[in-house]
Amino acid sequence: KNANNTLFSFSINMSSDDDKKLPVPTFSGTPMPMNISLGDDDDIGEETTRRVGVAPSFAPSFDFQPSFAPGPPSFHATGPSFSTVPQKAAASPMSIPGPPAPLAPKRAGWVLRDVPTLPEFHPLDRSAVFVHHTSVTEVAERISDVLRERSIEATYDNIKAKAKCRTADNVDFRVRLYRGRGQYAHGIIVEVQRRFGASVSFCKDSAAILEAAQGKVPPPPPSFGTTAELPLVSDTEDDYEGDSSSSLEFVSRMLHHPGYDAQSLALQTLTSLTDVSKMGRKTARGVSSALVEPENDVGAKVVGLVVDNKNDEEETFGLRVMAMTILSNAINTVHGNVPAMLREQLRPVLLKELKTASRNPRMAFLAAKCLEPLIERDHAASELHAALESARTIGEARHAGLRRQADICIQIISRC
Secondary structure (H helix, E strand, O other): OHHHHHHHHHHHHHHHHHOOOOOOOOOOOOOOOOOEEOOOOOOHHHHHHHHHOOOOOOOOOEEEOOOOOOOOOOEEEOOOOOOOOOOOOOOOHHHOOOOOOOOOOOOOOOOOOOOOEOOOOOOOOOOEEEEEOOOHHHHHHHHHHHHHHOOOEEEEEOOOOEEEEEOOOOOEEEEEEEEOOHHHOOEEEEEEEEEEOOOHHHHHHHHHHHHHHOOOOOOOOOOOOOOOOOOOOOHHHHOOOOOOHHHHHHHHHHHOOOOHHHHHHHHHHHHHHOOHHHHOHHHHHHHHHHHOOOOOHHHHHHHHHHHOOOOOHHHHHHHHHHHHHHHHHHHHHOOOOOOHHHHHHHHHHHHHHHHOOOOOHHHHHHHHHHHHHHHHHOOOHHHHHHHHHHHHHHHHHHOHHHHHHHHHHHHHHHHO
16 A cells, blocks of 8 residues: 555656656757858747647656566556566577678768767857757768868868868868857757868858758759850950960079978969969960970979979978869860870879879879870870779769769770
8 A cells, every 4th residue: 555655646646757848959048159140031839839838747647556476567558568587598599690791881071970069159150140050960961061072172060060161262261060068069060160261162062051050952053164254355465375484484583492381372373374264265275385395494393393202291282272273274275185104104103093082082083184184195095094993982982073083084094
């Protein structure tokens, strides 16, 4: 009788506790920082009701059934059954081990399980958004997907919950994830911080990352292989044949300057001079043709940055990427008509970048772009095919531009 009274009292207490409704999180109270975009259509109370539905009851209901058989009493719940009497494990037909199942392919991208809480006095950047009622894993997967589709090279740090990113225009930036504090603990804060470089396309990349993190459909990346529209000029201006020697002399003086900033500015200038979409076909062809000549001083300096990779990689990485970009622009502008000595000098370097695409997908993309007009004159296309297949696999997981460029090169090999 005492046991029945005790259990009856316990059931009443648990039921009364279950009737207390937990308060629904709202945005009232301490104001959110002004630089986090919450949106006017975020109805937290309605969103919570839709997601949760009827609140489940966690109060256990026990039925006490006394037994006069020898042995300890047994308590049976309405849900799972728990017994204090030791039982012998039942034999299972699956107990005989079979052949091991094949391992699932490892998912590429940003696999993140937890993020640190936003520090109390951390000033958020203006480009930050609040993503409510979404898991950390899903937000990180959305960010890695948009980085891959826009061909932005990224290195992920799961301990600090950040991604170190670099665009094709050499803009270095970070993507950081934080969990909100207090009443905002039900969401994730995504912040984009630019560290180095400047480009018009970075504004579009940053907006696409923040929209994708919120579950929205970001704008598509720029079309691959298309050139920007150039302003219309008169026939007299179009017939003008510029002299590339003065431009190369200016670049040569900056390249021989010992400072990093001067060399970086020189390579940026040369990148634009060899780009058809920025300077036009005639100007880019004139500079590119002079650049690939054997006795050209500027061309030798650019090739040396790509081939002689013996210096500190942290110091020369940005210069080497720009030098590889210049070579890819110049070789494609002259349609692969480069001296045989230069072709043989670049071939092992380009192959190495393709084989080590997992370390640097962006350099592998530029290497494949350099190889595109050179494949038809290559003496061992099968070796290139194997390296391109390996790079294509990496591009499928991390860099959409590398995947597309590898496909183009593989199609050229299949036609040869």
